[in-house]
Amino acid sequence: MSDLTLKNVTKVFNNNVTAVRGFNLEVKSGEFMVLVGPSGCGKSTTLAMIAGLEDLTSGEILIDGTTVNILPPKDRDIAMVFQNYALYPHMTVYDNMGFSLKLRHWEKSKIEKRVKEAADILELGDYLDRFPKALSGGQRQRVALGRAIVRKPKVFLFDEPLSNLDAKMRTIMRVELKKLHDRLGATMIYVTHDQTEAMTLGDRICVMNEGELQQMDKPLEIYDNPKNIFVGGFIGSPQMNFMEGRLESKGDHYEFISDHFTMQVAVDQSISGDNLTGDVKIGVRPENFFRNQQDENNSKIIGKINVIEPMGSETYIYLESIQQQLVARVKADNSYGVGDEISLWVSPNHTRFFDAKSGMRIFLK
Amino acid sequence: MIKESFGSRLFDVVNISLLLILSFTMFYPFLYCLVLSLSSEAYASQGGFFLYPRSFDFTAYKAVFSKPHLLTGLMNSVLRVLISVPISVFFTALCAYPLSRKETPYRRPLFLFVLFTMLFSGGMVPIYLLYHNIGLLDNRLVYLVQGLIAAFNVILVRNYFQNIPESMHQAAMIDGASEWYIFFKIYLPLSRPILATIAMFQTIFHWNAWFDAMIYMTTDTKVVLQAFLQRIVIQQEWQQLRDIYVGLPPESIKAATVIITVVPILFVFPFVLRHFSKGIMLGGLKE
DSSP states (O other): OOOEEEEEEEEEOTTSOEEEEEEEEEEOTTOEEEEEOSTTSSHHHHHHHHHTSSOOSEEEEEETTEEOTTSOGGGTTEEEEOTTOOOOTTSOHHHHHHHHHHHTTOOHHHHHHHHHHHHHHTTOGGGTTSOGGGSOHHHHHHHHHHHHHTTOOSEEEEESTTTTSOHHHHHHHHHHHHHHHHHHOOEEEEEESOHHHHHHHOSEEEEEETTEEEEEEOHHHHHHSOSBHHHHHHSSSSOOEEEEEEEEEOSSSEEEEOSSOEEEEOBOHHHHOSOOOEEEEEEEOGGGEESSOOSTTOEEEEEEEEEEEEOSSEEEEEEEETTEEEEEEEEOOSOOOTTOEEEEEEOGGGEEEEETTTOBEEOBO | OOOOOHHHHHHHHHHHHHHHHHHHHHHHHHHHHHHHHHSOHHHHHHOSOOSSOSSOOOHHHHHHHTSTTHHHHHHHHHHHHHHHHHHHHHHHHHHHHHHHOTTSTTHHHHHHHHHHHHHOOOOHHHHHHHHHHTTOTTOTHHHHHTTSSOHHHHHHHHHHHHHSOHHHHHHHHHHTOOHHHHIIIIIHHHTHHHHHHHHHHHHHHHHHOOHHHHHHOOSGGGOOHHHHHHHHHTSOTHHHHHHHSTTOOHHHHHHHHHHHHHHHHHTHHHHHHTTOOTTTTTTTSOO
8 A cells, every 4th residue: 555646747748738737636545536527637647647658747756755757657566457458368367467477577376376366356267268358348347457456556547447338337347446445455546537436436536627636525525515616517417507696795694696596695704705796606406406495595496397307216307497407306206297387496505606707616604 | 031122132143243253364374374284285286265174294394393403493482481471570560660659759750761662762773782782692691681671561560550559558568568578479469460461462572573583693593483484484494395395385384384383372371361360359458
């Protein structure tokens, strides 16, 4: 188990595209850190820099306090699992898994012991003599995992390892990965664009956009308290609903005024300053629209149902309210119909305020 | 079962018929040579369209094999192929590998340089003078140097290497493999189909080459089989054989020579064919 630190890491490609900008990250020993963000946000480039597959333009990467960004990949004591498995198709499962140990001139008996240990953990014992083409997608990805764990590296790197699996296998492998992390207690960096994987796997999540760190925190903290509009919109499915309006000072409190409704709010000026009057956006999670009024502070939104998505345990209702599309997550219920008018209640406690210009969060009391 | 339309069936019939005719036009010259080489004088001199031999007369073969150094020429040809082809394939792959890697400095100018040699050569006289100066004239090493790295083959192999996913190279690097190790243990085994293809190209090139033997070799024992063929067929050496084997038609001698030079190479193809295996990359990656 080892810790990993990235200090002011920047990557500018030859075509002057800045993939990663002044990125700082501290991963504790044994931690499962997930880098999440949309395509092109720099998460895979960051992983490649940690692995040594891409050079840094500036900054420093340390593993256990030792600078590693000057070392070739093989000397960093890391292992990587790729999205497309990257197994060697002309080698058996056993040879694939033992490849790195063979290159380190390990004795055959030691390689065999280590490979069998890994195969037992991953339930691959019966497939060691097979070639990758004779395995299913899930099994191949387990071989790729096996290839990583035989070496017992300081840091595991995962580059969207579940993206190529079907939905069912992805769920199974997600659980397996979680168990594997608990069992090995290893430091793992996991890159994904899938926020479900990020939420379920990560001890902490690092949300990236356009090469910059947006927010790094525990999954639920990021979900409940997004630092800016981007994080609020990216984390959560269906995504957070945003509505535009204005904050106006009313003496001892502020009032949010929009086309939809008016809401009284108390602003925590110690965090957000004392002059908050102006254009804002509010964010409401789909599950924070209520069918019934919870208390007198609630505000009502009326909309017309466009689409209903019954998910079994719950239902997503897409509605249009004053020319704006909103989505609400409600209990499974057959009483709604497309075209129906529906009233939903919003509570200030479940509403997140963002500055319309900067996109940054405005904190409330 | 899906019923095909009349137009579709008509297309199949026409298509298959045309392909059969095309195949026959390819095959018939071989058959013609074989029949002619085995035919007696009376039959051969009739000329016309032969489908099968009326007799089995091996005199033409005896005549050709009686030519001095012919077997040595055959041996030279076989050795030329056996030695030159593997070395050529290896060096071609070795040249193609760095050209396929994006981290190679000046990769594009280097590639254009290779491409240039495909379009323009130094010319026969400068090459002759070069071989003369480095002592390759009348030296069997010239067979090795000729076509050692063909630009066209380099391009083929480079393109194949570029289709091997980058992640496999990266995985090997992280596993601790050096570039040499990756080249020998990952890229070469995964590139068997293209290596077999260029091996076949090179085999045919080396087997058919006669011009280099004619201009660079002066000793008869160093000449390859194809040069003997050229002498018999073009330089009228069949007349000498006819002086010994009186009455043997020149067509039969030429045909027998052609058969002797063509048949060995036909046996190579089935061995190469099995390497054209589809799907060698299957399974290593999610497509």
